[in-house]
Amino acid sequence: MYTVSKALNNADGVSARSRELVLKATRELGYVPNRAAQELRRNTRSSVAVITASTSNYYYIDLMKGIERTLRLSDRTAVVADIAAEGVYTPDLEDATIRNLIQSRTAGVISTLTLRQENVELLADWDIPVVFVDSHPPENTGLPSITMDNAAASLRVGAHLAEHGYPDWLFLVYPALWSTRLARERGIREAARLHGAELTVLESRNDAASAHATLSAHLDRPGTTAPRAIIAGNNPMVHATLTVLGERGLRVPDDVAIIGFDDFAWAPLLDPPLTMLDEDSEHIGVLAAQTLARLIDEQLDAERQGRSPTPVYRPEDSREVSADLVIRRSCGC
Numbered sequence: 501m502y503t504v505s506k507a508l509n510n511a512d513g514v515s516a517r518s519r520e521l522v523l524k525a526t527r528e529l530g531y532v533p534n535r536a537a538q539e540l541r542r543n544t545r546s547s548v549a550v551i552t553a554s555t556s557n558y559y560y561i562d563l564m565k566g567i568e569r570t571l572r573l574s575d576r577t578a579v580v581a582d583i584a585a586e587g588v589y590t591p592d593l594e595d596a597t598i599r600n601l602i603q604s605r606t607a608g609v610i611s612t613l614t615l616r617q618e619n620v621e622l623l624a625d626w627d628i629p630v631v632f633v634d635s636h637p638p639e640n641t642g643l644p645s646i647t648m649d650n651a652a653a654s655l656r657v658g659a660h661l662a663e664h665g666y667p668d669w670l671f672l673v674y675p676a677l678w679s680t681r682l683a684r685e686r687g688i689r690e691a692a693r694l695h696g697a698e699l700t701v702l703e704s705r706n707d708a709a710s711a712h713a714t715l716s717a718h719l720d721r722p723g724t725t726a727p728r729a730i731i732a733g734n735n736p737m738v739h740a741t742l743t744v745l746g747e748r749g750l751r752v753p754d755d756v757a758i759i760g761f762d763d764f765a766w767a768p769l770l771d772p773p774l775t776m777l778d779e780d781s782e783h784i785g786v787l788a789a790q791t792l793a794r795l796i797d798e799q800l801d802a803e804r805q806g807r808s809p810t811p812v813y814r815p816e817d818s819r820e821v822s823a824d825l826v827i828r829r830s831c832g833c
Contacts, residue, residue: 545607545796548576551597553584553678553706557735558764559781560612566785568611574793583613584706589677594619597832602626603740608792611702614638614679629795629811633788634781635679644817648779648786650683651690653823657731657759657777658691660825662707664832666729666757668698672741673733674706681733684761688731700727704737711740719744726750732760738774753832763825763826773828784821791817 550567552560567578581601583594601609608629615623615630617638623630630643637643649652661669673681674711685701692699704714719726726748732738738760742752750756752772760767763778799809827833 506597544802545800546575547579547604547606548608548792548796549601549606550580551609551611551613551615552577552580552582553589557706559634559735559762559763559779562780563612563785566787567780567789570786570789571793574797576793576796577747578789579606580611584677588705588707591612591616598622602628607796610788610792611635613677617641627809627811628791629799629813631788631792631795631817633784642813644791644813646784646791646818647680647820648784648823649820650680651687653761653777653779653825654684654687655691656823656825657761658688658695658697660775660827660831661729661731661757661759662691662695662697664729664757666832668699668700668727669729669731670700670702670718670727671731671733672702672704672711672737674737675703678706684733704740706734706736708736708739708743711737712743715744716738716747721746726756729757729759732758734762735760736766737761742770752830759825759833760829767826768828770830772830775828775831775833777823777824778826779821781822787819787821 513584548571550564559828562577564580571578581597582609583589583597594613594616595618598615599622602622606628608631610624610631610633612632612634614632614635614637620630620638620643632643632645632647636645636647658669669692671685673685676682680780689699689701689786691697700718701716702718718724726745730741730745732741738758741758741760745752745756745758752758759775759777759781761777762781763776767774767776795811795813798812802809
């Protein structure tokens with residue numbers, strides 16, 4: 501059994517022939533090593549969790565690309581836990597997910613949603629470091645976050661719409677449970693005030709079907725006309741906006757201009773190509789993974805030296821990145 505264990509863990513002291521025989525037998529038997537048990541014994545902290553909130557948003561695809569590319573450099577892997585599938589969030593699912601991650605001995609957490617205070621404290625009790633991306637940590641926790649300057653980005657979106665002279669805007673946006681909502685709305689409201697535009701804010705659940713129903717119901721109200729410009733708060737909102745306008749025979753941008761948040765790969769391939777706010781989520785994923793990997797490595801060093809593995813966060817672990825407004829034709833350019 502000792503030789504088998506060393507062969508499975510790629511340790512020294514096993515001949516190439518013996519290692520190949522062991523690996524061949526495990527493949528034939530369908531054996532899968534219990535990584536959680538190995539973590540308990542070796543404490544290598546090799547797997548981290550990425551908590552997402554509705555993976556229908558293309559933002560997460562590029563985010564994961566940056567996270568996984570960075571973690572590979574330290575021989576770590578990432579698993580995804582979605583706590584708001586199809587845009588529907590429940591506290592019970594968040595609670596269950598956090599407990600499962602602790603039981604599986606996850607080395608750290610990257611969360612795209614502001615977790616409940618109780619769960620942040622529970623992770624801290626188990627010395628599991630947490631980095632937030634595209635969201636802010638609970639107040640007064642001192643936990644790191646990597647976010648876009650959403651208010652400034654929204655001001656740029658509004659300023660560009662004002663250049664076209666559009667008098668009325670509609671902001672179709674997801675709930676404030678996703679903390680970026682507040683800053684994005686604040687920036688859009690300020691831009692409308694500065695440029696004298698009439699603004700309607702329309703909140704939907706964070707999925708395309710709900711956003712479609714919300715926007716359709718709004719346009720069906722007696723006396724309501726389509727706005728001259730729609731700002732779609734993320735990818736599901738973009739999807740719903742394009743669908744609703746197409747169903748009603750409204751042309752983009754001749755009848756209604758569109759600007760969306762969170763650029764995605766096929767936005768320039770649509771007709772017309774979509775003007776989008778690009779926050780480069782892959783780069784955000786790289787920064788988050790680098791921060792988390794450093795925290796985990798510091799914990800391992802502390803344990804080797806007989807010190808407490810409590811994560812040590814630094815002020816510079818929290819930062820805001822800038823975004824680019826990628827101008828195409830859906831805005832009227």
